[in-house]
Amino acid sequence: MVATTPGAPAVRTRSRRRVDEGVITVGRSRAATIAANTTGIVFSILMLFPIYWVLNTAFKPADEVLALTPTFWPKHPTFDNFLSAVKAPLFLQDMLNGLIITLLAVAGSLVVGFLAALAIARFKFYGRRGIILVILAVQLVPFIALLIPLFLMLQSVSLTNSLIGVSITYLVLILPYTVWTLRGFISGIPRELDEAALIDGCSRGQVFWRIILPLTGPGLVATSVFGFIQAWNEFIIINTLNSPEKQNLMAWLLQNQTTRGTAWGPLMAGAIITSIPVVIFFLIIQRNIATGLTAGAVKG
């Protein structure tokens, strides 16, 4: 009796280990789990801290923003910074401009991009490889080198300092991504569906309109969101082409950073307002974000 008592726990541990071996554990220790979780948390803090600091600054009154010992929480939270950003000259005007330009560019690139993607995904024709290569190469070259010719070109048709000129430029900017991603989505739709519809008496146009377009829905959502983010966030081109009352919020933000210097509170508040549309869009599609990113890129 005395001898068996210490033996009993030993048997139990052994049996438990055997259960563990039943599932595949890859040399996984508790220490490794803790290490993985710690890395994740520390890194998340690094990623989020600047954003937290923006929020912190935006809700602080001016004297706290410039205090020598910054606090981690606004002592007297205030919305003044947001109000003064919204009331600042041209803020609302530039916000509206940004919306118009972005929507025009995204809508345009969806229509043009969808048709181009259809042609590339569904037809074999002479020059198809060439077109694909050009689409990819366009993404490679730095756009900054094209600013001068772009300006001259738009000037010659008096489209500088206009919302249309910028919209077209942004359309060109986001089109490669749109075509490439939609091509991936369309290739994923089985050709048998097209053929079945053709046999049932659809015309080719009807096949595109009634079969492929609805099935590309998720792809259209994903590409339009990425297009929106790109066009909404662009500021170098618009800053070059247009005068202050025809710019978007990004350009406004930079203008105010240089002219107002240390008014960090309103600037950060402006940055938050500017980011809201993009964040909302992101939260809507964040489940499908990987699909949207990789439909074209990974499957090459």
Add this chain to the structure above:
Amino acid sequence: MRHGKYPFIIGFLVVPVALYCTFVVAAYIQSFQLAMTSWSGFGAIKYIGFENFQKLWNDDLFWKSLRHNLFLLILLPIVTIAIALVFAFLLNVGGSQRGGVTRGVRGSKAYRIIFFFPQLLALAIVAVIFGRVFGPDKSGMLNGLFPDSWSPWLFMADERWAMTCILVVLIWQAIGFYVVLFSAGMGSISSDIYEAAALDGASRFTLFFRITIPLLWGTIQVAWVYLGIAAFDAFAIVNIMTVDRGGPNGATSVLSLMIYRNTFEFSQVGYASAIGVVLFFLTLTFAALTLRVTRRESIEA
């Protein structure tokens, strides 16, 4: 079926092709032309042959800027891809394995959103934020965190460290995208492969280096090219964040910034175009080389 194929193709492609011919191809041709002139942006255009390129060869700032671009070109892809791969691995197969199903660490969905967040912010906003993070006095975020007895770090105002600050910002901004990109790639690797390797006694390190990386190679290649192009550009961050645009003392000048300043500040459009031509060939050479050098036998996943 065959009947009436070309009307569709032509109709579908005429607009994008026309747009590219005018906005990209014609624009580049014009840029190449301007590189051969001494045009200031106003008045008559005078052709001077390759003089701009000669001037470029003897321009110290050009070589300095090129060095800075190369600094980014080497470090930005390596560091970003390394960190992103490790995190994508943690998020996908780093967690416990119950019932033979590989899973990510706890909270992997939340991490994915957190890491992607910086990607949503415009570069303009990122630059403004990091201007505050790297503030060279006590009101700057990092200096504010340090004990009061320390003298404030200069960060962007320090010639030796300014470029490193830029690198940090670019990495911070880029990581989320690549974590998601690699995660998607890893998600498409069949879990059978992991299980088989695990049964054979492979450790997590072995899994990572022997299975994940080879199977993700195509995606890593794409990431490398994208990041390299970002390193050749880097204009937005450098333009907004650096002291005296490209300073102190040219310590953060990059080629794209030289193009912009020569065009809009120094009225040397011809010279700026010449730098643009150089940048164009550098980028294309880089992309072609990367794709060629890193080519491997593809492994079917």
